[in-house]
Amino acid sequence: MFKRFTVQGLITVMSISGYCALASNSRAADAPSPYRISKSISLGAPERWDYLTFEPVSNRIFVAHGDRIDVIDASSEKLVGQVPVDGANGAAIVPAIGKGYAGSRAGKSVLVFDLNTFKVTKTLPAAEDTDGIVYDPASKRVFLMQGDPHSMTVIDTTTDSVVTTVHLSGQPEFAAVDGAGKLFVNIEDKREIQRVDTKTGKIDATWPIPDCDSPHGLAIDGKSHRLFTSCVNAKLFVVNATTGAVVTSLPIGKRSDAAAYDSHTKRVFSSNGDGTLSVIQQESADQYKSLAEVPTQLGARTMTLDAKTGRIYLVTGDYAEVDPNAKDPRKRYAVKPGSTRMLLLDAAP
Numbered sequence: 443m444f445k446r447f448t449v450q451g452l453i454t455v456m457s458i459s460g461y462c463a464l465a466s467n468s469r470a471a472d473a474p475s476p477y478r479i480s481k482s483i484s485l486g487a488p489e490r491w492d493y494l495t496f497e498p499v500s501n502r503i504f505v506a507h508g509d510r511i512d513v514i515d516a517s518s519e520k521l522v523g524q525v526p527v528d529g530a531n532g533a534a535i536v537p538a539i540g541k542g543y544a545g546s547r548a549g550k551s552v553l554v555f556d557l558n559t560f561k562v563t564k565t566l567p568a569a570e571d572t573d574g575i576v577y578d579p580a581s582k583r584v585f586l587m588q589g590d591p592h593s594m595t596v597i598d599t600t601t602d603s604v605v606t607t608v609h610l611s612g613q614p615e616f617a618a619v620d621g622a623g624k625l626f627v628n629i630e631d632k633r634e635i636q637r638v639d640t641k642t643g644k645i646d647a648t649w650p651i652p653d654c655d656s657p658h659g660l661a662i663d664g665k666s667h668r669l670f671t672s673c674v675n676a677k678l679f680v681v682n683a684t685t686g687a688v689v690t691s692l693p694i695g696k697r698s699d700a701a702a703y704d705s706h707t708k709r710v711f712s713s714n715g716d717g718t719l720s721v722i723q724q725e726s727a728d729q730y731k732s733l734a735e736v737p738t739q740l741g742a743r744t745m746t747l748d749a750k751t752g753r754i755y756l757v758t759g760d761y762a763e764v765d766p767n768a769k770d771p772r773k774r775y776a777v778k779p780g781s782t783r784m785l786l787l788d789a790a791p
Contacts, residue, residue: 474790476721477736477754481786483519485512489777491757493532493574493616493700494746494784500537500557503746503755505784506530511544513560514784516748523560527553534577534584536599543584543597545572552586552595554602564602568595574616580623581640587614587627594627596643606643610636616700618662618669620683626669628657635660635671635681649686651679659701659712666727672698672712678722680710680730689728694720695735697771699743704752713738713745713756715771719787740775742785754787 485491490508497504502522505512511525511533525533529547536542540557545568552575554564571590578585583605584597594608594617612632619625625638633654637647651657655675662669662683669681676696680689695714702711703724710730712720719736742758760781768774 475736476734476790477719477787478790479738479785480788481519483514483521483784483786485521485757485782485784487780487782489759489779489782491744491759491782492530493744494755494757495533495535496746496748496755497535497537498748498750503784504533504535504542505757506532506544507757507782511542511555516753519786525553525555525560526562529572531572532575534575536577536584539599541599541602543575543577543586543599545575545586547572552584552597552604566595566597566602566604568604569593569607573614576617576619576625578619578623578625578640579621580619583640585617585625585638585640587617589613589615589630594638608638608643608645610645611648615656615658616660618660620662620664620667622664624683626660626662626683628660628671630656630658633657635669635686637683637686647686649681651681651688653677653691654679658699661701661703661710663703663705663724663727665705666724668724668727670701670703670710672701672720674698678710678712678720680728690730692720692722692730692732694718694722697743700745702745702747702754704747704749706749707752709733711745711747711754713743713754715741715743717742719745719754719756736787738785738787741777752789756785756787757782758785759783 488508492506495504501516503514513523527544531545534543552566569588569591573587586595612629615628615630617627654673659672667683678694694712695718697715698712708724710722717740721733742756759777761775
């Protein structure tokens with residue numbers, strides 16, 4: 443979901459490290475942290491951000507950053523380009539055809555852009571309230587989530603045309619594909635996961651996850667056919683991607699917005715707005731254990747993973763307390779102008 447923050451009045455930036463120490467629960471103190479923040483890369487204004495996408499062929503990170511997509515080279519750790527996208531939510535990258543796709547919330551559209559020049563080459567119509575976007579290699583289609591309309595716009599990447607709209611049972615958040623023709627999407631307001639056949643655009647399964655309050659992050663282990671859905675009520679559920687059965691649930695930090703799975707280390711991650719990264723070890727398809735709550739920084743809710751190196755990328759900014767009496771963090775804290783940055787997390791030595 444789109445992140446937007448403003449600063450009101452004269453404020454003092456709070457101590458993020460102190461906040462994170464309080465935010466991390468007792469599990470973080472039981473053992474040395476398996477990950478640490480190794481670097482911070484400034485992205486500057488505006489104070490709005492959303493999903494990140496790591497693309498392994500070009501070794502680049504695509505960051506939805508308010509009115510654009512920032513492109514960072516992972517080797518040099520430098521900004522190498524920007525794609526103008528008003529109300530950017532995220533990007534689906536298809537290196538085989540040299541194109542990327544980004545949803546524009548302000549424009550109610552999907553922008554097709556060149557991966558070499560970063561120029562927009564085509565604009566396609568979409569619905570309002572655009573959100574997550576994913577590419578499915580089996581069908582060669584891009585799927586754009588649209589929250590309020592309860593739908594997905596589907597784009598054929600061979601013709602760069604809208605081929606259909608998939609109508610869902612409720613408000614979609616993020617989605618994941620298995621590479622074999624199935625897409626899975628979190629239905630935020632219904633506590634469900636829906637499965638879509640990517641070639642026909644038909645929903646072929648709806649699975650309830652009743653104890654998951656507002657499912658947000660979604661990742662998949664294609665080999666064991668397990669889904670990992672993170673919930674804002676500090677739980678992560680493991681779901682069988684074939685039957686829809688809930689395998690188990692584990693505690694995570696509060697206000698999760700993204701999940702990831704590392705097939706090399708067999709670890710599951712949840713990035714949380716309370717300033718933690720939840721790390722879960724997969725011992726088998728149906729056995730999991732919580733490893734740590736790694737302190738990150740307040741507001742670092744979205745992430746992407748470099749599967750080659752295991753490095754994790756997060757985005758946040760410098761937060762300030764504007765209303766100490768507010769219970770809603772979105773009203774209690776705001777972001778210092780120009781402080782948006784990307785955090786790099788590496789395995790601890």
